[in-house]
Amino acid sequence: MTADKRMTADEAVSHLESGMTIGIGGWGSRRKPMALVRALLRSDTTDLTVVSYGGPDVGLLVAAGRIRRLVAAFTTLDSIPLEPHFRAARQRGELELTELDEAMFMWGLTAAAHRLPFLPIRAGLGSDVLTARPELRTVVSPYEDGEELVAVPALTLDAALVHLNRADARGNAQYLGPDPYFDDLFCEAAREAYVSCERVVDSAEFASAGGPQTLLVHRACVNGVVEAPGGAHFTSCAPDYDRDEAFQAAYAEAAADPAAWREFTGRFLSGDEAAYRAAVAGFTGEAA
């Protein structure tokens, strides 16, 4: 019998240590493991290198001063183009940024998942992504073409945090929206992976929700399963729910002003996940 890997979000993040390199799944303001990020905010873990197709996950961690270095191709809230905390921290010179092209980023995770030191790619050549980071090297094809390409180094992660629609207690996880993003790669590139999900189901239930190709993450690379309904809020988690645009707008507005941000954190981020959900319900009630 395979181990039951169910745990709470706080238990999951208790496995993380300051100084780690942590990959966060999803994309922009889409299916981000926000409940796990909120648990990380409740912990003392800091000095992180975060690897993310960045969204409000990055914003919240930056606002709390937890990120030393960010590895990203962008940071955005999608319906609001620029992430305010990320932007402010960068403009204050407080956040080190390693910028990679989107495809270089995927290649770096793929190299790590395959235990390769690098993978070659054309993206990045000629751009300042390369000139800005002298540690990024090129590699020359040993074949007749002799092409010189970027050698994207493996983005090996100490830990990965992802959120999917369904998971079983053993760590198999299923996405039900139109895009898997890169959550399988994050888990495979990491030494430890923690999967939160909308609902923990019996493995036999997977087939009723979607075909076998929806089973994105397999248990061999998962260390912990967290049942977190609404765990991607306020990002989207199709088809379970859309992005909470009103709440995201309030987040972005609060982020622009220190006093408003203190009020926001006091109201939404000072308790546990149940308190967060209650506060969000209150917010939604006011807006209705």
Next chain:
Amino acid sequence: MSATRAEVCAVACAEAWRGDGEILASPMGVLPTVGARLARLTFSPELLLTDGEALLIADTPALGAKAAVVEGWLPFRRHLAMVAGGRRHVMMGASQLDRYGNQNISRIGGAERPARQLLGVRGAPGNSVNHPTSYWIPRHSPRVLVERVDMVCGVGHDRAAAAGPSVTRFHRVPRVVTDLAVLDFETPDRTMRVRSLHPGVTAEELRAATGFPLDVPAGVPRTRTPTDGELRLIRDVIDPAGLREREVRA
């Protein structure tokens, strides 16, 4: 029918995809999206289009409307594979663009402490070295059309040439469309050239709005105006809510 400036821009954007064949048109921004849909509904029916997320759409709905028919699946990972495979022509925005076609969407100012942190490089480095990459600039100004960009995200012709054959092999910047003119790089030194001026725009106005010396030859053509059929498609089918008029000032 008399066309607005935004409608002239829509047709100019559409023209960027003329003759591209069966490739993915990836428009970023309202006017490029109107343009790509107009191209598919008229002279480039073979183009592939997405819903802006993970679906390839078989019909060509109005902006913001859901497509009725999905003809394919293109999640981000397959999108990136399509970029590398080259069957794509993107029209990106640009916070800065220089005379060689180097584009910046990442930051204004230095890398350690930028004056303005923007999006990040996104897919611009990969786009520009893998397949045709055009640009759309809704406010042609000296702050956007600059002598030198603060960070090269999309690769221009000078940087491509310096980087060598792995970059020049698939590098193409076919078109820059702005609210004032259509530009390209079909010059001996691959610097920016005026292809056409939009109706009502003077050579002096264009030069003043450009942050580097730009030759505007006498007799440079006017950008073509939309046909009545194109105007009907823009107004009634593609953008009935008139979003285009918010992106381009009259």
